[in-house]
Amino acid sequence: MRIGINTWAWVAPLTDDDLARLAPRIRAWGFDAVELPVQAPGDWDPVRAGELLAGLGLAPAICAGLLPEHDLLADDDEVVRRTTDFVRYCLRAATQVGAAVVAGPLYAPAGRRWPLDPDARRAATARLVERLRPLADEAAGRGVTIALEPLNRYETSLINTVDQALEVVDGVAGLGIALDTFHLNIEERDLPAAIRAAGDRLVHVQVCGNDRGVPGGDHLDWSAMLAALADLGYSGQLSIESFTAPALAVPMSVWRPLAADPDTLAVEGLAFLRASSAG
Template identity: 60%
Template sequence: MWDIGVNTWVWTSPLTDDALAELAPRVRDWGFDVIELPVEHPGDWDPHRAAGLLAELGLAATVCLVMPPGRELVDADTVAETQDYLRHVVDVAAIVGSPVAAGPAYSSVGRTWRIDDRPEVYARLRENLAPVVEHAAAKGVRIAVEPLNRYETSLLNTVEQALEALAGLPDEGCGLALDTYHVNIEESSPVRAIRAAGERIAHVQVCANDRGTPGNDHQDWPALLQALADAGYRGPLCIESFTPDNATIATAASIWRPLAASPDALAVEGLAFLRGASSAFTR
């Protein structure tokens, strides 16, 4: 039912033109439908060059955004430059044909603080995200806002919180990105949370509960996939895991040990599992 994708973070960070030229043909030859492209810093890779390469290979693209320290939508002194970055990611998504720009588009990953007035902070987030959402809608792209686990943020951890925070922002420019890793940690019922997200689900990232190979874990994949089908989600399932070779990203994602025999094995075995698990569902 679903196209299957894989994020280049499985192998490398930051993505470059040369790395994409080497990875994309392998991803296509393994049988993936989609390759997910992170935009860590504007200019790391050329979206026009990437669009041409993926068109030649017959691969679709999704794009994800990155929120390191200094990118904040809830602090007045960094809002404008963060909005500029997010608009850039939207433009990149439009160039490569991605329907989404997905990620935690609210505060830097790893930043946690006690939030005494959550409605006020959510109102500020909506106000500051709204111009980006308007830009995205005009480009035919949705900002897919991703709740993260409690160790990576204190702002949006659950689907319920994300729906509250985004209430009033238009569906055509804004939705949710659900990551099975975070959902497994934060939701008392992942299935119920997926169903609650419903038509606001704009993107789905998948991995094992330990960030490893999908299917090599304790997650109830038949139930998760059934909930996605019931919610009407028809976008791709994109494997997201991380290379331990980049110290910054490995530390941010707490990758302290190998998560599979190799990055290639994680991708290929995850693809085989997801193809089989989703075969019972029809479009």
């Protein structure tokens, strides 16, 4: 597994100058990969980023969440068009930067929650499958996989668990799953079993402590989770995703320090994951 980190540990939104400053340090610490967030098209240049990361030997991945004006489940055709245009931008950026994965909750904006009885859930899932198919086809044509991420119940009411993600992913050829240990810890009764349930559809993994801070030293059973990934033969990225960038404090409800500083989060998280993976 390649160990990476999301630049949200330091900055939000990411810019070209930020990446030029951060990427050499990330590589010098010993990371194999970096996760690049897309908050709005044009924040950073994918071509420039691709050249920088290739020169450093850092493997990129892209993560994205839908903006408030986006919703792939909307009744409004214009909203759906805006949403698909945004996802297509992420796919183009992935091609240009050299990323194999675009990961995130690419179905509705985080925070959109609504009651779903069984019939409503089936209808929403069917609509999502229909609207994701052409995007997954386009991704496959680019050599990229869209990885759908379950979020916890406070951020969405649609896809909270691996089983719910599989209801969508199994209906869309080429679609994958991204798992985040923070959300797994809230929604899954057995985290290693949930990881194994994702099977060969698992293409991206984000990690952090149960408090969204440094991996390790928290209550998560890291040895069992890493063993589950090894059992799957998972060879994708293990990307530290935490939100120590000041601009993310309010949107991500970070009310206390998650680490001494972002550099400490990176260095200690990498050391823990490297030692745990080797063991």
